[in-house]
Amino acid sequence: MRIIRLALVLFLLLSSIWGVSFIYLRISIESYDVFLVSGARVFIAALFLLPFFLLSCRNSSERSHEQPLLFFFSLVF
Known part of the structure; x- marks a missing residue:
């Protein structure tokens, strides 16, 4: 239980965070650029x-060769 x-x-908690993000976007797009x-x-x-x-x-030590690649993609995107 x-x-x-x-x-x-x-x-x-997840639902409230998800819903608030749309309100945040609507308010912030009026003041700032979309990009x-x-x-x-x-x-963030x-x-x-x-x-x-x-x-x-x-x-995880098994996937050590993937970690720099994942870190790079997290910075780029």
Whole structure:
């Protein structure tokens, strides 16, 4: 039962973050350029995902040849 409650809380959190992002985009596009807003959104997402990437790099030694490539693509995109 505890896992179901945790899953529900995480689902509600994800839904609220997803919904707020559209409101944020609508408000920010009125003031800023579309490319600036899109770039900022991708940059913030990359900053959020970077700790997870670093943890996965530390825990997996089998895919060590893929890590620099993944890091490069995370910077480019």
